[in-house]
Every structure is written in structure tokens, then in C-alpha cells.
Amino acid sequence: MIQNLRTEVKKLLKDKKVDIVLGWEKGSLPLSSSPLFIHKEEDVDRLIFDETCRNNLTTYLTKDKRKLGKTYDKIGIVVKGCDARSIVLYVVEQQIKRENVIIIGVPCNGVLEKKKILQKTENKEILESKIDGNNIHLKGRDFDLKFPLKDVLCDSCLTCRYPDAPVHNIFIGKPRKEVDIKDEFKNVIDFEKKSSEERWEYTKDEYARCIRCYACRNVCPACYCNECFVDQNDPQWIGKTPEVTDSIIFHLIRNLHVAGRCVDCGACVSACPVDLDLRIMNKKVEKEVKERFDYTAGLDIDEKPAMVSYCENEKQDFIMG
Amino acid sequence: MIKIKKSEFNKFIENLQKNYSVFAPVTDGKATAFKKIKSSDDINNKVLNTKRSPKEIFFPQSEVLFQYTEKGMEVPKREEKPFAIWGMRNCDTKSLLLLDKVFGEAHQMPKKDMYKDPYWKEKYDNCLVFNLACNEPLSTCFCNWFDGGPFDKTGSDIFVVETDDSFIFEAVSDKGKKFLTDCKTTENESDKEIKKIEKLKETAESFLAEKEDISSLFSKTKEIWDEPIWDEIAAKCVNCGACTFVCPTCHCFDVSDEGKGNKGKRIRLWDSCMFAIFTKEASGHNPRSQSTQRVRQRVMHKYNYFMDNYDEHLCTGCGRCVVVCPTNLDIREVIKKILNYKNEE
Amino acid sequence: MKNTYIPFQMKVKKIYTESPDRTLKTFDLSYINEEDKFDFLPGQFCEFSILGKGESPFGIASSPTEEDILKFTVNRTGSVTNEIHYLQEGDIVGIRGPLGNWYPVEKFKGQDVVIIGGGFAFTTLRSLLVYMLEHRKDYGKITVIYGARNSDLFIYKDEIEEWEKRDDLTLHLTIDNPVKGWNKLTGFVPTVVKEVSLDPTSWCVVCGPPIMIKYTLPVLTEIGFPDEKIYTSLERRMKCGIGKCGRCNIGSKYVCIDGPVFSYEEIKKIPEAL
Numbered sequence: 058m059i060q061n062l063r064t065e066v067k068k069l070l071k072d073k074k075v076d077i078v079l080g081w082e083k084g085s086l087p088l089s090s091s092p093l094f095i096h097k098e099e100d101v102d103r104l105i106f107d108e109t110c111r112n113n114l115t116t117y118l119t120k121d122k123r124k125l126g127k128t129y130d131k132i133g134i135v136v137k138g139c140d141a142r143s144i145v146l147y148v149v150e151q152q153i154k155r156e157n158v159i160i161i162g163v164p165c166n167g168v169l170e171k172k173k174i175l176q177k178t179e180n181k182e183i184l185e186s187k188i189d190g191n192n193i194h195l196k197g198r199d200f201d202l203k204f205p206l207k208d209v210l211c212d213s214c215l216t217c218r219y220p221d222a223p224v225h226n227i228f229i230g231k232p233r234k235e236v237d238i239k240d241e242f243k244n245v246i247d248f249e250k251k252s253s254e255e256r257w258e259y260t261k262d263e264y265a266r267c268i269r270c271y272a273c274r275n276v277c278p279a280c281y282c283n284e285c286f287v288d289q290n291d292p293q294w295i296g297k298t299p300e301v302t303d304s305i306i307f308h309l310i311r312n313l314h315v316a317g318r319c320v321d322c323g324a325c326v327s328a329c330p331v332d333l334d335l336r337i338m339n340k341k342v343e344k345e346v347k348e349r350f351d352y353t354a355g356l357d358i359d360e361k362p363a364m365v366s367y368c369e370n371e372k373q374d375f376i377m378g
Numbered sequence: 379m380i381k382i383k384k385s386e387f388n389k390f391i392e393n394l395q396k397n398y399s400v401f402a403p404v405t406d407g408k409a410t411a412f413k414k415i416k417s418s419d420d421i422n423n424k425v426l427n428t429k430r431s432p433k434e435i436f437f438p439q440s441e442v443l444f445q446y447t448e449k450g451m452e453v454p455k456r457e458e459k460p461f462a463i464w465g466m467r468n469c470d471t472k473s474l475l476l477l478d479k480v481f482g483e484a485h486q487m488p489k490k491d492m493y494k495d496p497y498w499k500e501k502y503d504n505c506l507v508f509n510l511a512c513n514e515p516l517s518t519c520f521c522n523w524f525d526g527g528p529f530d531k532t533g534s535d536i537f538v539v540e541t542d543d544s545f546i547f548e549a550v551s552d553k554g555k556k557f558l559t560d561c562k563t564t565e566n567e568s569d570k571e572i573k574k575i576e577k578l579k580e581t582a583e584s585f586l587a588e589k590e591d592i593s594s595l596f597s598k599t600k601e602i603w604d605e606p607i608w609d610e611i612a613a614k615c616v617n618c619g620a621c622t623f624v625c626p627t628c629h630c631f632d633v634s635d636e637g638k639g640n641k642g643k644r645i646r647l648w649d650s651c652m653f654a655i656f657t658k659e660a661s662g663h664n665p666r667s668q669s670t671q672r673v674r675q676r677v678m679h680k681y682n683y684f685m686d687n688y689d690e691h692l693c694t695g696c697g698r699c700v701v702v703c704p705t706n707l708d709i710r711e712v713i714k715k716i717l718n719y720k721n722e723e
Numbered sequence: 724m725k726n727t728y729i730p731f732q733m734k735v736k737k738i739y740t741e742s743p744d745r746t747l748k749t750f751d752l753s754y755i756n757e758e759d760k761f762d763f764l765p766g767q768f769c770e771f772s773i774l775g776k777g778e779s780p781f782g783i784a785s786s787p788t789e790e791d792i793l794k795f796t797v798n799r800t801g802s803v804t805n806e807i808h809y810l811q812e813g814d815i816v817g818i819r820g821p822l823g824n825w826y827p828v829e830k831f832k833g834q835d836v837v838i839i840g841g842g843f844a845f846t847t848l849r850s851l852l853v854y855m856l857e858h859r860k861d862y863g864k865i866t867v868i869y870g871a872r873n874s875d876l877f878i879y880k881d882e883i884e885e886w887e888k889r890d891d892l893t894l895h896l897t898i899d900n901p902v903k904g905w906n907k908l909t910g911f912v913p914t915v916v917k918e919v920s921l922d923p924t925s926w927c928v929v930c931g932p933p934i935m936i937k938y939t940l941p942v943l944t945e946i947g948f949p950d951e952k953i954y955t956s957l958e959r960r961m962k963c964g965i966g967k968c969g970r971c972n973i974g975s976k977y978v979c980i981d982g983p984v985f986s987y988e989e990i991k992k993i994p995e996a997l
Binding site for chain 2: 724725727728729732772777778800959962966967968969970972973974975980994995
């Protein structure tokens with residue numbers, strides 16, 4: 058697979074079909090990868106794709122005032138299913154032109170969540186690791202663990218319905234096709250069953266730990282506003298301190314801003330330096346959008362997104378008064 | 379040097395609490411941080427580098443500068459007991475010395491007093507710092523690049539080594555000496571213990587990755603300021619503030635008013651040079667509008683500008699930023715890249 | 724130890740609307756407590772705060788010789804400046820200062836001085852000019868070039884009229900584009916600097932919008948001014964004003980404590996200064 062990927066990417070660069078290719082390379086930490094920006098053919102051999110490639114690279118297409126898109130005419134990008142759906146989002150929202158990106162799909166079996174791994178090792182450092190089929194083998198100074206890979210995959214991957222890029226120019230390897238997931242919203246349903254006090258307590262305790270570094274926002278492909286509302290001074294919408302009420306407002310408004318746009322790539326969860334449960338609210342909103350408007354973000358370039366289309370018989374019980 | 383048996387540790391902390399507000403590494407939900415402890419049971423001596431750095435004890439993420447009412451302005455009263463920090467690692471004790479250059483000494487300023495930070499000084503000047511040696515440094519530790527080390531004592535009042543059954547204390551500063559002299563529940567160490575410490579030190583140092591020679595980092599950063607290498611370095615940065623917020627030496631802050639009518643407060647809170655709004659002026663003009671400029675600012679501040687002003691690098695090699703960076707923009711690799719960069723000419 | 728983060732209170736004594744579009748206002752503040760009075764020199768700045776709304780740095784526009792007041796001219800651009808514009812005479816504001824360094828008035832003694840200003844950044848230049856005029860015999864020839872987008876946007880118009888009448892001062896006023904009824908100079912400041920003949924043995928102080936500074940400094944070099952005799956005042960976003968908060972830095976210098984006044988010689992050594 059990886060050889061085919063490298064060959065294809067080299068060919069794209071050689072034939073000048075692309076100016077740059079975004080992919081992953083081996084990271085500096087155990088079980089990590091890092092974004093790789095390939096300009097030259099000789100860099101292609103650094104390209105990898107495996108369970109460590111958790112970054113959603115599409116975020117670079119809109120970051121820093123869409124610098125990448127302004128610098129290059131043709132951008133090649135290696136994508137998992139969720140990443141490709143972010144590109145669909147960009148095309149639908151006219152942030153990039155479809156013809157300016159060469160989408161290279163790769164077959165994804167899910168990516169590792171380093172936080173889950175650290176739970177397994179009780180926060181002890183991993184010095185050696187090996188992925189062997191469906192199992193993962195970890196070694197540290199005083200532990201030697203072997204367990205199923207799925208125990209440490211991102212939550213998003215465990216309920217991922219669309220592992221293959223729904224839109225692509227090239228697909229390397231064998232697509233997995235749509236996965237039949239029965240309990241995609243199980244965590245949301247369980248959460249909904251709790252009393253409002255319990256939900257409030259949970260939410261409050263989680264967001265009390267937020268340090269407002271905005272890593273979740275900055276890695277999020279759907280968060281590409283030129284100026285985020287938290288950064289606005291005139292008027293200043295929310296307080297800037299890590300006061301829990303302000304942090305909750307930040308996260309809730311972000312949830313609503315990505316309603317019908319979040320592709321559940323899990324980037325925010327992985328990026329959070331203080332391990333907040335950022336997924337539950339996004340998933341809740343995703344469930345609402347699905348139930349009310351039968352819309353799933355990022356699947357179809359020609360479909361109008363839920364939040365910009367209107368039809369008369371939509372459920373409107375959420376409108377108060 | 380004196381020693382305290384681990385079975386006596388609780389009592390030791392209890393005694394310490396009589397005269398000090400004691401802060402120590404604790405597990406706080408999913409994260410680890412330095413917090414004020416209620417009892418020694420809260421302490422987690424196993425954690426190497428807490429997720430959040432102990433700078434927040436002296437320089438909290440948000441701190442009230444003063445409150446105001448129609449009657450005037452008032453600085454909030456703080457608790458009277460001085461702080462004792464148990465379990466700091468060398469990278470963190472060194473960071474306090476660096477921060478003290480900015481907030482405490484203000485040594486480059488002519489009218490010094492005006493430039494001293496009363497909020498920092500109030501907490502830092504009377505504190506007692508226990509530096510716990512790192513028996514098992516992490517793979518992300520690179521304190522040795524900055525002449526620190528798992529058993530280095532710089533910046534501490536009392537240096538502590540944890541052995542299998544005891545904590546062995548060595549006074550480093552005058553404050554530390556006085557404390558240990560006043561300490562009664564102790565016994566003296568033996569030759570055996572000294573050998574034990576030597577052995578632990580040796581093992582700890584063997585865990586550290588090879589030291590990088592950074593003696594040319596200052597001149598090199600200056601040399602390449604205008605080179606395209608920064609685009610390469612900054613490419614994957616998404617400009618979140620995670621690295622700056624977990625960093626024990628980053629100290630940039632914002633000042634913000636919160637209030638209604640005649641009542642309110644002025645707060646200072648951590649800010650980050652990674653954020654575009656950090657330098658954005660009211661007119662819309664932004665001297666560091668590009669991500670590359672901001673990444674360069676962070677690297678230059680750490681390894682050039684601070685050196686220019688204070689003769690030290692603003693980094694202790696704790697490795698926290700390496701761990702939290704969502705895109706694995708590893709500062710060690712950045713340093714190596716800079717050191718190995720060859721100018722085109 | 725003095726807590727430099729705490730402002731002291733001053734009263735708004737008089738407000739002048741400087742431009743017909745009301746975006747520029749000047750505030751004369753008077754001391755409430757005699758002991759708050761401070762010594763300063765032209766070029767220094769203060770943090771001006773409205774409690775609950777925030778704080779912004781402004782150059783002191785009054786001269787140290789105007790002992791009972793502090794003068795600030797404020798352009799309405801953001802949330803704090805908006806609030807400042809809502810102030811009325813008699814209101815109380817907070818002031819921290821004097822902060823930063825100053826124009827080297829000692830070095831100017833006995834020498835010719837050229838002052839070049841643009842738009843509403845004439846504030847500390849007014850301070851300097853009034854100061855020198857108060858000590859007129861200490862200085863040689865004084866030349867002022869002052870440019871604005873249009874004639875409405877000059878600040879201190881009444882004083883400009885007075886200055887024009889003086890024979891111990893050469894004043895060149897310029898606006899960007901010719902307009903009917905305007906019989907003074909037209910053109911951007913850098914161009915005008917080239918046109919009026921300046922003596923490069925003078926000292927020179929330039930203050931204005933960043934773009935004006937950027938294009939004026941090279942022109943001065945062209946005319947023959949040595950770098951160490953050209954001074955300018957830089958602006959950056961600031962919070963603490965005492966070299967801690969980190970946002971006003973340019974290279975290893977902090978605009979709030981190492982500046983805001985820098986010589987062209989210094990500026991050339993600092994990356995990102997212009």
C-alpha cells in the first residue's frame with residue numbers, strides 16, 4: 058500500500074499535476090506521526106500511512122488566512138474518510154475549488170488515540186511499540202503490554218461509517234466500503250438518559266479544566282472563521298479567563314457553529330492538551346441534525362448543507378416562543 | 379544532608395503545612411498539575427513532568443490585579459502563609475529563576491522598583507522550593523541541552539532524592555539551610571545513602587537522550603532570521619496556544635477588565651504569541667499577522683531575544699510542548715534544524 | 724514597592740473635538756491628588772484606562788511645561804477608544820505613567836531640529852514642539868513638516884494658526900491631494916520632505932502612521948541625515964507598559980521600556996521594527 062502511495066505521489070509531482078502534497082511522516086514520539094508538506098520528489102520516501110496518522114490535514118487548506126490555497130494552484134492531499142469529508146465541506150462552503158485539490162484516498166482502519174494508550178500504560182512512557190495485525194504491543198521501562206488495537210482507537214473511528222474518501226481523484230489500496238454501524242450515537246443516547254443535573258455536573262467538571270488554548274478550534278477543519286468570536290473585542294462576547302462559565306460558552310457556541318458541518322474526525326479530541334471530552338456535544342448536535350434534517354456532513358458536493366437549506370415541514374420545535 | 383523515612387513523609391508534610399501553604403504534584407481528574415494540597419495523600423510523587431507547569435502557582439492563568447468600586451481601587455489581600463512547593467523538577471525550578479528575571483529582578487531597567495512585579499514577588503520571594511530529583515527522566519526530557527539535569531539543583535532551596543525507603547534532603551540555599559536546621563524529625567544520612575544517590579544519578583542520566591551542543595544557537599538564530607527556513611519550520615503549526623500554556627517559562631499575558639457599572643476587576647491572564655490577535659492593533663494593523671512570523675517569534679524569544687536581555691535561554695528542556703503539540707512540531711527538531719541550517723551563499 | 728499596575732485617578736478638564744467627523748478628540752486631564760503629579764519628557768506615554776472597559780497606551784501630547792494638565796489625543800478605533808470618546812468633562816479616568824523613553828531633547832540643545840509628523844500621531848510631537856518653543860533660546864532653527872489626509876484631519880488647528888504666525892519656526896503643512904481653497908503644500912509626507920530643503924546637519928524626529936515612517940526614513944537618509952540623528956516613535960499593541968506582558972516586543976527590544984523612541988540607527992538593527 059505505502060509503496061503504491063509513494064509511487065502515485067511521486068508521479069503527481071513529476072508530472073507537475075500538483076505543486077505540493079500534504080501527507081504524514083513518522084513523528085518524533087512513539088506511536089506518533091506528523092504532517093508532511095512534500096514539495097520535491099525526494100521527500101516522498103518520508104511519506105507514511107498507518108494507525109498513527111491521526112491529524113486531519115485538510116485544516117491546513119484554510120488555516121493562516123488560506124495561505125496554502127493562495128500559494129499553490131494545485132494541492133495534493135492524502136486523506137482518510139473523515140478528512141475527505143472535510144474537503145467536501147470546504148467545496149460546498151466555497152472555501153476551495155474542487156479542481157484545485159487532488160484528493161488521494163487511503164484505506165483507513167482507524168487511528169490511535171494517544172490518550173487511551175496512556176490510560177492503558179497508566180501514564181507511563183512507551184519506549185517501544187509494535188502493531189501486529191489486530192493487536193498492539195507496547196513496552197516501557199517496567200511494563201510489557203499486548204492488547205487488541207481497537208481498545209486504543211479514537212472513539213470517532215469506532216463509530217465511523219465512512220472510512221473511505223467519499224470524493225477522491227485517486228484511491229490507493231482496497232476501499233473498506235461503508236461500514237454498518239448500529240450504535241453510532243450510543244454515547245449520546247446514554248448521555249441523554251442522565252438527569253439534567255448529572256449532565257450539568259459532567260459538563261461543568263469537564264470544561265472547568267479547559268485552559269482556553271484553542272487547540273480544538275485551531276485543528277478543527279470546520280473552524281476557519283477569519284476572526285473567531287472569542288477573539289473579538291468590540292463587542293467582547295465572552296470573558297477571556299478560564300472561568301468555567303466562559304469556557305462552556307466557548308465550547309457550546311463552537312458546537313453550534315459546526316452543527317451540520319462537523320465530520321467527527323476527532324481532531325479536537327486528540328489535540329486537547331487537558332483531555333476534555335469534546336466529542337459528546339458535537340456528536341449530540343450531529344445526531345440532532347441527522348434526526349431533524351436527515352443530513353450527514355461531507356458526503357456529497359452537490360447537496361445543500363442542513364443549515365443553509367429550508368423546507369417547510371421541518372421539525373421546528375426547537376424554536377422557542 | 380538529612381533523611382526522612384517514607385513512613386515519616388506524612389508527618390513531614392503535616393509539619394510543613396503548619397508554616398506554609400504546600401503545593402505539590404497531584405492528579406487532578408485526567409491531568410496532573412501542581413495544586414495546593416489538603417494532606418500528603420494528595421501528593422503524586424511518581425509523576426515526572428506535570429501536564430501543567432508549576433509556573434501557575436506564582437503566575438496563575440488568571441489573576442486579579444485590583445478590584446474597583448466607586449470608592450476606589452484595591453489589590454486583593456492574599457493568604458498570609460508563604461508557599462512551599464514540594465516535588466518540583468529541575469526544569470521547573472530553573473524556570474522560576476528565568477521568570478524571576480522578568481517579574482522579580484527587572485535587572486535591565488534603570489528605575490528598578492517601578493518595574494518589579496508585586497504580584498510575583500509577594501509569592502516568589504518567601505517561597506520554599508523542594509526540588510525532587512528525577513530518577514527516571516522521560517524520553518521527551520532535554521534539560522541536559524540547557525545544562526540542567528535530573529540531579530541538578532539550580533533554582534531550588536532544598537534538593538530531595540527519593541530512594542527505595544527514604545527521601546534524602548540537601549540544603550541548597552540559605553533559606554533551605556535554615557529550614558533543615560529547624561527540622562527536627564530527621565536523622566543524618568550515611569555513606570551508604572550517598573552511594574545510593576550516586577547510583578540513582580548515574581541511572582537517571584543514562585536515560586537522557588544525547589546532549590545537543592547548543593552553544594551556537596544564539597548566533598545561529600540571529601543569522602537566519604530572514605531565511606526561508608521559518609516557512610518550513612512553521613508549516614505545520616496550527617497556532618493554538620497549547621505549547622505556550624504548558625510551558626514553564628512562557629509568561630506573556632493579557633490584561634482585561636471585567637465589570638459592570640462602578641464595580642469590577644482588572645485581571646491579567648495568560649496570552650500566547652501564537653494567537654493572531656496577540657499583536658493585532660485596534661486599527662487592524664498586525665505586525666505579526668502570518669503564522670510563520672508568530673512561530674519565529676516564539677523560537678526567537680526563547681533562544682535569542684531572552685538571551686540578548688538576560689544571558690539565558692528561555693527554555694529549560696522540560697519537553698511539555700513536545701508532548702502536547704497537536705501536530706508534533708517538536709522543538710528539539712526545530713533547534714536541530716536551525717543549528718544544521720546552511721545559508722545558501 | 725510601587726505597584727505600577729494600579730492607575731491613579733485624573734479628572735477630564737476639557738474636551739476638544741479635533742475633526743469634523745468626530746473621530747479625533749483631545750482630552751485635557753487635571754490631577755486630583757497633588758502627589759500624583761509626575762515629571763516627564765516629550766515622547767513618553769501613559770496607559771489611559773476606563774475601569775471596566777480597559778486600558779490603552781497614548782503618547783502624552785502636553786508639554787512638561789504645561790504643568791497642571793496631561794493632554795491626550797485619541798482616535799476612535801476600538802472598544803477602549805470608543806469609551807474614551809464617550810467621556811464628558813468632569814469624568815474620572817485612570818492613568819499610569821509616565822512610561823517609556825523620550826526624544827533626546829538634551830542632545831538637541833543648541834542644534835537645529837526638524838519635526839516631521841503625520842495625521843493624529845502629532846501628539847508627542849506637539850509635546851516636543853511646545854517644550855522647545857517654551858525653551859526657545861536653547862534650540863537652533865526649528866522646522867516642522869506636518870501632513871494629513873485632508874485639512875480636517877490636522878489636530879491642534881488653533882495652535883497651528885499660532886505657530887504659523889511665529890517667525891522663529893518654519894511650518895510646512897501638506898495634505899494628500901489638492902483641494903480648492905488649500906493654498907499650502909500637497910503630496911505625501913515623504914515627497915514633501917524631499918521638496919522642502921532640509922539641512923541634514925539638523926536632528927530629526929519623525930512620527931506618524933507606520934507606513935509614513937517606513938517611507939520617510941529612507942528619504943531622510945537620501946538627503947544626508949545620519950541614522951543616529953533621526954528619531955522616531957514606534958507603536959505596538961501594549962498591555963502592561965513595563966516590559967513584562969510581551970506583546971510590544973520587536974526583536975529583543977520592548978517598545979514600552981526600550982522605546983517608544985528609537986533612533987534610525989537602532990531601528991535598523993531590530994528585525995520587524997518597520
